[in-house]
Amino acid sequence: MSPGIEQATTNEEPAVLQQLEDFFVNAPLGLQITDSDGTVRSANIAMLQIVGALDRREEFVGRNFADFFADPDLAGSLRDRVAGGARLNNVEAALRTADGSTCDVLIDVSGRFVAGEWVATRWFVRRRLISQLPSVNPHLEVHGAPGTNEDAFVWGAQLVNHDADDVLAGLGQEEKQARLEELEDFFEGAPAGVHFVGFNGLILRANRMELELLGYQDHRDEYVGHHVRKIHSNKAIVEDLLRRLVEGEPVINFRARLLRKDGESEPVIIYSGLRLKDGRFENTRCFLFSDHDPDAELTVPSGFGWPRND
Numbered sequence: 001m002s003p004g005i006e007q008a009t010t011n012e013e014p015a016v017l018q019q020l021e022d023f024f025v026n027a028p029l030g031l032q033i034t035d036s037d038g039t040v041r042s043a044n045i046a047m048l049q050i051v052g053a054l055d056r057r058e059e060f061v062g063r064n065f066a067d068f069f070a071d072p073d074l075a076g077s078l079r080d081r082v083a084g085g086a087r088l089n090n091v092e093a094a095l096r097t098a099d100g101s102t103c104d105v106l107i108d109v110s111g112r113f114v115a116g117e118w119v120a121t122r123w124f125v126r127r128r129l130i131s132q133l134p135s136v137n138p139h140l141e142v143h144g145a146p147g148t149n150e151d152a153f154v155w156g157a158q159l160v161n162h163d164a165d166d167v168l169a170g171l172g173q174e175e176k177q178a179r180l181e182e183l184e185d186f187f188e189g190a191p192a193g194v195h196f197v198g199f200n201g202l203i204l205r206a207n208r209m210e211l212e213l214l215g216y217q218d219h220r221d222e223y224v225g226h227h228v229r230k231i232h233s234n235k236a237i238v239e240d241l242l243r244r245l246v247e248g249e250p251v252i253n254f255r256a257r258l259l260r261k262d263g264e265s266e267p268v269i270i271y272s273g274l275r276l277k278d279g280r281f282e283n284t285r286c287f288l289f290s291d292h293d294p295d296a297e298l299t300v301p302s303g304f305g306w307p308r309n310d
Helices: 003-007 013-025 045-050 072-083 150-158 164-168 173-188 208-213 235-246
Strands: 030-035 040-043 088-096 102-114 117-127 193-197 203-206 251-259 265-277 280-290
Touching (some): 013 173, 013 265, 013 280, 030 045, 030 173, 045 117, 072 088, 072 102, 088 280, 117 173, 117 280, 150 251, 235 265, 235 280
Antiparallel strands (some): 030 117, 088 102, 102 117, 193 203, 193 280
16 A cells, blocks of 8 residues: 555545546546556546547447557557566657547556565656747747747646546445545656645645655755745746636646756656636646757747736
8 A cells, every 4th residue: 555545544545536536537638557468447538539539438438458559569668667576657649539640649647566575657648839829929939940839728628627526426436445546656756857836836745756856855844835836947937827727727848947856957748737616726737847848948838927026
């Protein structure tokens, strides 16, 4: 059982499960869990969107994920490397979709091992997007083209949040406990950074990958419980992002520089969304990826005004 479960009391477990189920089902990128043989055990809304199976879940869940790769050799290579204990990041791939086309994606993947046995695989799958949300200033160039938010805007518009309570409603107590353990493992062992931020801007929890990425793996208490401004090299932009999240605007494919514990800069790509409960701000769900193009221009949101010193 993971440390997160050991720390939760019986009274806390339902709230933790709701938070983790929301993180999984409503993430602004594809999340899924497969068995060691590649069978899709669980997939979120965005993953179903990517493969064109949002209204045909049974055509994806329960099937072997390798069947959706346009390149079977790549699927086999990923399987072999994960079986060997590798964690893979920013893998370029093309997935077959329900309408017969393909979707270009970036994959981050890690395996779950219990007593040395490979029992499951954790997948993060992002559509390859050129643009970002919030939209960039139009005078900036993105990959040599004028700034635009077209493909990120279309992707953001496709994302529909589900209430975690509704997702969990049909589960019995034992099933909920098993789901809690599964999601705790998925969060902690995820192949990319994940953190939750509360309404006051404080980091509520962060996974191992994020702590490692920013050099806090042995100093969790210097990270969790601190304001998210602490890790952003540009404090004004993070305040702007938080405001936009509260107003309902997701953060998608957003290039930024974060500060490591040693003071060095870490180029990342951010995806984030807001969890609401009965109309109230509960927490953000934020995903951090090492930037596969670290020399690219940083994202500056359209309409952003740099603070004045006078």
